[in-house]
Amino acid sequence: MSLVKKFATVGGATLGSRLFGFIRETFMAAALGTGPVADAFNTAFRLPNTFRRLFAEGAFNSAFVPLFAREIEANGMDGARRFSEEVFGVLFTVLLFLTIAMELTMPFIVSNLIAPGFADDPEKLGSTIVFAAIMFPYLACMSLAAMMAGMLNSLHRYFAAAIAPVFLNFILIGVLGYAWYAGQDPIAVGYGLSWGVMAAGLVQLAIVWIAVRDAGIKIGLRRPKMTANVKRLLVLALPAAITGGITQINLLINTNIASAQEGAVSSLVYADRIYQLPLGVVGIAVATVLLPELARALRSGNVNEASNLQNRSVEFTLFLTLPAAAALLVMSEPIVRLLFERGKFSPESTIIVGHILAIYGLGLPAFVLIKAFIPGFFAREDTRTPMIFAAISVVVNVSLALTLFPRLGASGIATAEIVAGWVNAVLLFATLVWRGHWGRDIPLLTRIPRLVLAAAGMAAALYYAVGWFAFELSSAASLLTRATTLTGLVAVAMVIYFGLAFGLGGASLGMIRRNIKRGAKAPAEPAATPEAGD
Structure with missing residues (x-):
C-alpha cells in the first residue's frame, strides 16, 4: 500500500470521526451555548483528555511503536x-492507582489547578468537579486503547484505531438527542454527557482489543514487572509523552487562564473543534503512518527512502493544509454561524468564536508540520530533543497568554497558541536539517512557494466573495441559504486553489500518480500481517 493510500485510510476514518464531532458540537452549542454548564463540561473533559494525550497517545504512538516493531523483527509475533x-x-497498574488518586483529589485539582477562575461561581465549580470525577476513568480506557492502537499501526492495520473515536461522537450525539426530546435542563445534559464519555471509553477499548486479537496477538494480564524492555520504553516514553501532548499541555494551561472570563473556555473549544478537522485528517494521518514507515526504513538502513518519506509527507501536508488555513482566515465567521449559531449560541458568540478560529487558521500549517517533523526524531529513538523544544514552546505560550489575555480575552490565548506552535515547528525543522536527517529536495523547495501563492490567490478570491454574498451568509438569511452559499464558495475555492496549484507547478498529476503506484511495486514488508484495517 502506497504512502498516499495509507494517509487516505487513516485520514478518511479520522474525517468521519471529525464530521460526527461537528454534529455533536452543533447539538451541544444549541443545548448549552457558551454558558456555565458548557464551561463546566468542557473544562472537566479537558482533564482526562490532556492525560490521555500526554501519557497514552503521545507516549505509545512515539516510544512504543519503534520498540514493538523491533521486537517483531527480532523475535517474531x-x-x-x-x-x-x-x-x-505495568500500564494497567499505573492507571489503576492514578485513577484512584485523581478521584480522591479531584476537588483540589479542579479548584486550584484546572479552573481557579470558577471560584466565584460555586455552582459552576461544583459541576466541574462532579463532571470530571465521572469522566476521569475514560483516561484508563483510552490509555489502554492507545497501546492497542500502537500495536495495530506497527502491524500496518490502521483502520480500527482510526475509526474507534467516532463512537464517542455517536454516544454523545445520542445523549444530546435524548436531552432535546426529553426537554432536559442544562445541568441534566451535563451529567448525561459525562456518563456518555465514560461509556465511549469502554466501547473504544473494546473495538481495538478485538482488532488486536484478530491480528493474531492475544494479550493476557501479567503481574507488573520492570523488565529491560519496559525500562527502555519508560525512558523513551516520558519525553515522548510530553512532546506528543504539547498541544494538550498548552490547552490545559490556557483553560486555567481562560477560566477567569465567562464563556472563554467554551469559545476556545468551539473554535478548536473546527480547526481540528484539517489538523486531524491531515496531521494525525501523516503522524500515524509516517512513524512506523520511517522506523522500518531506518532499521533496514535505507536512508534515501527515509528522506523521501519525510519530504513527501511535508509536501502532502502543505498541499492540503495551506488552502484550509487560508479559508479559516477569511471566512471563519460564516463557518461558525452556519455550524453553531442557533438555540443558546448567540450572534455575539459567533463573532468571538469566529475571531478565534481565524487566528487558529494562521497556526494550522505549523501544527501539521510538527506532526510531520516529530517522527523524524522518534523513529531514531530520540525523544529528548523534541521534549526540549516542546518545553520552550510551553514557556512561549504561557508568557504570551498571560500577557495578551487581559487585553484580548480568548483571542489572546489563541494567539499565544499559534506563536508557540510556529516556534516549535521551526526548532524541529532546523534541528533535522542541522543533523543531516533531512535530505535536500529541490522539487519540494520549488513547490512550497507555489503552493503558498496558490493559497493566497484562493484567499483573495474568497475575501471578495464573502463580501459580495454578505446577506446570504448573515443571520438574516435562512439556514438553507447560508449552507448553500457557503458550500458553493468552498467548491469554487477548491477549483481556484487546485487550478492555481497545478497551473503554477506546485503540484502535478504525475507526482500524485507516482506516489499512488509506488507501494504496489514495493516488496512485502516482513513486519506486516495480512491486510486488515486509525
Whole structure:
C-alpha cells in the first residue's frame, strides 16, 4: 500500500470521526451555548483528555511503536506478544492507582489547578468537579486503547484505531438527542454527557482489543514487572509523552487562564473543534503512518527512502493544509454561524468564536508540520530533543497568554497558541536539517512557494466573495441559504486553489500518480500481517 493510500485510510476514518464531532458540537452549542454548564463540561473533559494525550497517545504512538516493531523483527509475533503483556501489566497498574488518586483529589485539582477562575461561581465549580470525577476513568480506557492502537499501526492495520473515536461522537450525539426530546435542563445534559464519555471509553477499548486479537496477538494480564524492555520504553516514553501532548499541555494551561472570563473556555473549544478537522485528517494521518514507515526504513538502513518519506509527507501536508488555513482566515465567521449559531449560541458568540478560529487558521500549517517533523526524531529513538523544544514552546505560550489575555480575552490565548506552535515547528525543522536527517529536495523547495501563492490567490478570491454574498451568509438569511452559499464558495475555492496549484507547478498529476503506484511495486514488508484495517 502506497504512502498516499495509507494517509487516505487513516485520514478518511479520522474525517468521519471529525464530521460526527461537528454534529455533536452543533447539538451541544444549541443545548448549552457558551454558558456555565458548557464551561463546566468542557473544562472537566479537558482533564482526562490532556492525560490521555500526554501519557497514552503521545507516549505509545512515539516510544512504543519503534520498540514493538523491533521486537517483531527480532523475535517474531511471540516476542511481540510477550513484550505487549509486560507493558500492559505495568500500564494497567499505573492507571489503576492514578485513577484512584485523581478521584480522591479531584476537588483540589479542579479548584486550584484546572479552573481557579470558577471560584466565584460555586455552582459552576461544583459541576466541574462532579463532571470530571465521572469522566476521569475514560483516561484508563483510552490509555489502554492507545497501546492497542500502537500495536495495530506497527502491524500496518490502521483502520480500527482510526475509526474507534467516532463512537464517542455517536454516544454523545445520542445523549444530546435524548436531552432535546426529553426537554432536559442544562445541568441534566451535563451529567448525561459525562456518563456518555465514560461509556465511549469502554466501547473504544473494546473495538481495538478485538482488532488486536484478530491480528493474531492475544494479550493476557501479567503481574507488573520492570523488565529491560519496559525500562527502555519508560525512558523513551516520558519525553515522548510530553512532546506528543504539547498541544494538550498548552490547552490545559490556557483553560486555567481562560477560566477567569465567562464563556472563554467554551469559545476556545468551539473554535478548536473546527480547526481540528484539517489538523486531524491531515496531521494525525501523516503522524500515524509516517512513524512506523520511517522506523522500518531506518532499521533496514535505507536512508534515501527515509528522506523521501519525510519530504513527501511535508509536501502532502502543505498541499492540503495551506488552502484550509487560508479559508479559516477569511471566512471563519460564516463557518461558525452556519455550524453553531442557533438555540443558546448567540450572534455575539459567533463573532468571538469566529475571531478565534481565524487566528487558529494562521497556526494550522505549523501544527501539521510538527506532526510531520516529530517522527523524524522518534523513529531514531530520540525523544529528548523534541521534549526540549516542546518545553520552550510551553514557556512561549504561557508568557504570551498571560500577557495578551487581559487585553484580548480568548483571542489572546489563541494567539499565544499559534506563536508557540510556529516556534516549535521551526526548532524541529532546523534541528533535522542541522543533523543531516533531512535530505535536500529541490522539487519540494520549488513547490512550497507555489503552493503558498496558490493559497493566497484562493484567499483573495474568497475575501471578495464573502463580501459580495454578505446577506446570504448573515443571520438574516435562512439556514438553507447560508449552507448553500457557503458550500458553493468552498467548491469554487477548491477549483481556484487546485487550478492555481497545478497551473503554477506546485503540484502535478504525475507526482500524485507516482506516489499512488509506488507501494504496489514495493516488496512485502516482513513486519506486516495480512491486510486488515486509525
